[in-house]
Amino acid sequence: NAGVTQTPKFQVLKTGQSMTLQCAQDMNHNSMYWYRQDPGMGLRLIYYSASEGTTDKGEVPNGYNVSRLNKREFSLRLESAAPSQTSVYFCASSEWGADEQYFGPGTRLTVT
Amino acid sequence: GENVEQHPSTLSVQEGDSAVIKCTYSDSASNYFPWYKQELGKRPQLIIDIRSNVGEKKDQRIAVTLNKTAKHFSLHITETQPEDSAVYFCASNSGYALNFGKGTSLLVTP
Numbered sequence: 001n002a003g004v005t006q007t008p009k010f011q012v013l014k015t016g017q018s019m020t021l022q023c024a025q026d027m028n029h030n031s032m033y034w035y036r037q038d039p040g041m042g043l044r045l046i047y048y049s050a051s052e053g054t055t056d057k058g059e060v061p062n063g064y065n066v067s068r069l070n071k072r073e074f075s076l077r078l079e080s081a082a083p084s085q086t087s088v089y090f091c092a093s094s095e096w097g098a099d100e101q102y103f104g105p106g107t108r109l110t111v112t
Numbered sequence: 113g114e115n116v117e118q119h120p121s122t123l124s125v126q127e128g129d130s131a132v133i134k135c136t137y138s139d140s141a142s143n144y145f146p147w148y149k150q151e152l153g154k155r156p157q158l159i160i161d162i163r164s165n166v167g168e169k170k171d172q173r174i175a176v177t178l179n180k181t182a183k184h185f186s187l188h189i190t191e192t193q194p195e196d197s198a199v200y201f202c203a204s205n206s207g208y209a210l211n212f213g214k215g216t217s218l219l220v221t222p
Contacts, residue, residue, distance in 0.1 A: 031208055040121075042201060042214040043156065050208040058209060090155065097208030098144035098163075103155040 002026055004104035006091050012110045013081045021076040021107050023091030031094045032074035033101065034058075034066060036087040043090065049074055050097060081111045118202050118213025125192050126221055133216045135202035136184045142204040145178060145185045150199045150215075159200075160187070192220045 004025045013019055025032065034046040045058030049068040063085060065077045074093075078085060088108050092101040115138045125131050137145075146161035162169045162176045162185065169176050173192075178185040185204075189196055197220045203210040 033209070040214060042118075043212040045209055045211070048209055056208075059211075098205045100146065100158045100161065101210060103157070105155055 004091055004093055004102050006089075006104035006107050008107060009105065010108050012112065013078075014112055015082060017081050018077070018079050019081065020078075021089055021091075021109075022073070023075065023104055024073045025093040025102070026072065027093060027095075027102065028071070029093035029095050029102075030071070031097050031099075032068065033092040033094075034064075034074070034076045035090045035092065036060065036085075037090060037106075038087050046076065046089075081109075083111045085109065086111045116202060116204055116211045116213045118216060120216060121214065122217045122219075124219045124221065127192060127194060129192055131187075131189045131192055131196070131218055131220075133187045133200055133202065133218075134184060135186070135204075135213050136182075137204040137211070138183065139204065139206050139211075140183070142206060144205040144210075145176070146203050146210070147176060147187050148201045148203065148212075150201065152198075156201060189218075192218075194220050194222055196220050 007022045030051045033048040035043040044060045047066040049055045052071045067075045088106050090106050091104040094101045118135045143164040148156040149159045150156040173190045175188045199215045201215050202213045
């Protein structure tokens with residue numbers, strides 16, 4: 001069991017470029033989440049998918065889009081990257097919402 | 113939206129002492145309260161959680177207490193060890209989502 005995997009581990013973008021962060025889980029979990037972590041700000045929810053076929057906005061969705069491709073995969077897209085999106089991005093999954101969330105290893109993104 | 117406040121933001125204790133971290137939440141419908149530990153450069157990992165139908169839960173040196181009336185919950189670590197040094201996050205659920213506190217950086221000095 002790999003758990004939750006994320007690609008890439010590191011990425012540097014120029015302002016205005018686009019990219020997609022990939023996340024996959026092999027635990028047959030229903031719910032998946034994308035967070036960003038900035039120093040002193042904790043973990044802030046960007047988007048989540050309560051179950052396959054649904055997505056909802058979290059606390060900080062502006063500038064991002066998501067796709068729940070299937071039960072295993074949940075991707076996060078930055079259409080036009082901005083320096084304010086420099087952060088560490090974590091994907092997580094849980095069996096259902098109010099359950100232990102398992103986190104991926106994170107993607108460190110720098111936008112210059 | 114849901115607000116989770118966590119205190120203190122930093123905590124330094126000597127090895128063997130106890131550490132207490134406190135959180136308050138605002139959504140009266142919250143019924144799940146996990147605590148995560150994050151070591152430097154690593155992913156957050158669950159260390160203990162509690163549901164609203166119990167007031168206290170223990171796992172070896174770690175315990176969590178919940179006061180639903182006052183909407184606060186606390187993490188207690190006894191007999192701290194240097195390997196307990198990390199950032200700790202509390203969270204509460206709001207529907208399918210978790211709202212996290214801003215974290216407490218715990219340093220345990222030998």
